[in-house]
Amino acid sequence: MNQVVSALFWVxxxxxxxxxxxxxxxxxxxxLSPTAVVTLRPWEWTVQWYGDLWTARWxxxxxxxxxxxxxxxxxxxxLGLLAAYVVAYEKCPGHAAIMSFLxxxxxxxxxxxxxxxxxxxxSAGLYNWLGTPxxxxxxxxxxxxxxxxxxxTAMFNFDKNLDRAGQSLGASKMDRIRYLLLPIIKPxxxxxxxxxxxxxxxxxPLSVFLVRPGETTLPITVINYIxxxxxxxxxxxxxxxxxxxxxxxxxxxxxxxFSAQIHGGSK
Amino acid sequence: xxxxxxxxxxxxxxxxSRVQQFLPLFPPSLILLLxxxxxxxxxxxxxxxxxxxxxxxxxxxxxxxxxxxxxxxxARTVVMSGLVAICVTIMAYPVAYFLARSKSRWRALVFALAxxxxxxxxxxxxxxxxxxxxxxxxxxxxxxxxGVIAEPLPLAKNMFGVVVGLTHVILPFGIxxxxxxxxxxxxxxxxxxxxxxxxxxxVIRHIVVPLTVPxxxxxxxxxxxxxxxxxxxxxxxxxxxxxxLATMIYEQVLFYIDWSFAAVMANVLLVMMLIVxxxxxxxxxxxxxxxxx
Numbered sequence: 140m141n142q143v144v145s146a147l148f149w150v151x152x153x154x155x156x157x158x159x160x161x162x163x164x165x166x167x168x169x170x171l172s173p174t175a176v177v178t179l180r181p182w183e184w185t186v187q188w189y190g191d192l193w194t195a196r197w198x199x200x201x202x203x204x205x206x207x208x209x210x211x212x213x214x215x216x217x218l219g220l221l222a223a224y225v226v227a228y229e230k231c232p233g234h235a236a237i238m239s240f241l242x243x244x245x246x247x248x249x250x251x252x253x254x255x256x257x258x259x260x261x262s263a264g265l266y267n268w269l270g271t272p273x274x275x276x277x278x279x280x281x282x283x284x285x286x287x288x289x290x291x292t293a294m295f296n297f298d299k300n301l302d303r304a305g306q307s308l309g310a311s312k313m314d315r316i317r318y319l320l321l322p323i324i325k326p327x328x329x330x331x332x333x334x335x336x337x338x339x340x341x342x343x344p345l346s347v348f349l350v351r352p353g354e355t356t357l358p359i360t361v362i363n364y365i366x367x368x369x370x371x372x373x374x375x376x377x378x379x380x381x382x383x384x385x386x387x388x389x390x391x392x393x394x395x396x397f398s399a400q401i402h403g404g405s406k
Numbered sequence: 407x408x409x410x411x412x413x414x415x416x417x418x419x420x421x422x423s424r425v426q427q428f429l430p431l432f433p434p435s436l437i438l439l440l441x442x443x444x445x446x447x448x449x450x451x452x453x454x455x456x457x458x459x460x461x462x463x464x465x466x467x468x469x470x471x472x473x474x475x476x477x478x479x480x481a482r483t484v485v486m487s488g489l490v491a492i493c494v495t496i497m498a499y500p501v502a503y504f505l506a507r508s509k510s511r512w513r514a515l516v517f518a519l520a521x522x523x524x525x526x527x528x529x530x531x532x533x534x535x536x537x538x539x540x541x542x543x544x545x546x547x548x549x550x551x552x553g554v555i556a557e558p559l560p561l562a563k564n565m566f567g568v569v570v571g572l573t574h575v576i577l578p579f580g581i582x583x584x585x586x587x588x589x590x591x592x593x594x595x596x597x598x599x600x601x602x603x604x605x606x607x608x609v610i611r612h613i614v615v616p617l618t619v620p621x622x623x624x625x626x627x628x629x630x631x632x633x634x635x636x637x638x639x640x641x642x643x644x645x646x647x648x649x650x651l652a653t654m655i656y657e658q659v660l661f662y663i664d665w666s667f668a669a670v671m672a673n674v675l676l677v678m679m680l681i682v683x684x685x686x687x688x689x690x691x692x693x694x695x696x697x698x699x
Contacts, residue, residue: 141605141606141607144606144610145606148503152501155497155498155501156516156520160523162531162534162538162574163523163526165534166531166533169534169537177537177544218434218437219434222431222435224430225427225428225431226431231431240438243442246683247442247679248634248676248679249637250655250656251449251635251655252442252445254449254655254659255445255446256445258445258448259441259448261665262448262665279441280437283437337525340527341527343638344635344637344652347637348656348660358638361533362641369536369537377527377530377533378530380527380530381525381530384525384527
């Protein structure tokens with residue numbers, strides 16, 4: 140009986156893990172297959188579809204998405220730092236209420252936030268904002284709560300005794316922020332920024348309302364293309380952008396060193 | 407950072423003044439107000455207006471709740487999200503249990519496998535399922551080649567395809583939420599039950615599952631709210647035949663340009679989410695109480 144339960148457990152574990160990896164493997168195989176029919180025979184594979192990516196059709200949206208994600212990640216980092224400083228470090232009066240205000244966008248589905256922003260810009264006559272400026276604003280609304288939460292957690296964990304030690308040794312407040320607080324919370328700031336970058340780069344539900352012809356992000360370009368054709372170049376785009384995201388995470392990790400935080404994980 | 411500098415320079419014996427203390431909050435709050443709070447308020451207001459009439463009216467809401475098309479969309483959203491909630495929780499449980507209890511070297515690999523898809527973005531994964539499920543897709547081609555079926559099975563462009571895709575997208579969140587719950591269960595309880603002669607099955611049935619009911623509930627609620635508001639997966643895998651609230655909202659804004667009706671749909675979706683979240687927190691609080699008394 141126990142063996143049966145154990146066997147069932149292992150079988151279900153393997154099945155679920157197969158389910159998780161299947162679409163990723165299929166997309167990779169599709170990106171290397173010579174025709175739209177996915178082949179799992181590696182000797183037939185070709186990288187020709189990756190060569191097709193070097194055209195304006197894919198490069199322009201990629202550049203827009205990458206720039207957008209970079210701006211959004213930096214803005215979320217700076218704004219999140221400012222907000223977290225007041226709420227989590229200074230613990231201003233009413234910090235709990237302010238924190239829930241800062242996190243409130245999380246309670247609203249993305250698609251609803253998207254509609255609200257596009258209706259607001261249109262009825263306020265801010266048509267120029269549709270396109271890149273609107274995308275930046277909308278993505279910041281989406282990513283800021285995550286950044287605030289991650290940076291605030293890092294600040295909550297900051298040992299105030301260090302601050303007192305610095306103070307007793309005569310360090311000014313600015314010095315203590317610069318040489319004590321910021322270096323210690325750096326991993327938290329960078330994990331928030333990395334998160335913001337990934338969310339912005341992959342976003343669909345907000346971007347879909349704000350893109351314009353000539354100013355379309357990569358995921359939206361891919362979705363629009365899927366409606367017409369399923370040729371392997373799409374798979375190549377997807378794999379390439381996944382590799383790009385992994386590269387960005389690697390770079391952010393090198394600068395910010397947040398993996399220690401994730402593995403060491405405070406609760 | 408100049409704001410912080412300004413604050414530090416004017417140190418006073420009795421600490422910084424109130425206004426100065428709040429100064430760094432100004433930029434993030436302004437952005438939230440301008441691009442979140444005001445637009446949300448405006449959207450709610452817009453749902454009570456009609457372009458051809460002045461004053462407030464419930465006309466758009468009446469239209470929503472009397473229109474077969476929108477009601478069907480709402481029903482589809484609820485059924486789809488419910489199915490995804492069940493599938494995610496059932497599939498996430500064994501993985502979370504393994505991650506919570508295993509000390510083997512495979513643990514890191516399983517953890518990476520479970521969480522890594524989140525980096526790939528929704529488009530890649532949904533596209534992958536489209537290749538697998540469509541009429542000339544992986545599964546149908548294989549089954550036809552094997553001679554099991556003559557005609558392709560309708561696996562994509564319907565509820566089945568969307569539920570499969572959404573389950574895949576949301577599964578990592580389900581795993582993480584069950585993992586926290588399972589880590590809270592003392593493994594010694596299971597060991598002592600086994601020493602006292604309980605079978606594996608009864609340990610799972612009478613100890614593990616009852617103690618993780620709060621985790622199961624929160625995983626289901628998370629999966630429900632995430633799928634009810636998902637846009638990309640229903641749009642790609644559902645096609646024209648399977649419209650849910652999220653894809654209908656998009657069409658109202660960009661094709662029919664009916665802002666008031668779009669605002670109504672968005673509000674209905676939002677209220678639905680809030681109700682589910684409210685029921686969820688109540689239920690979780692009650693379950694916690696029950697477990698800890």
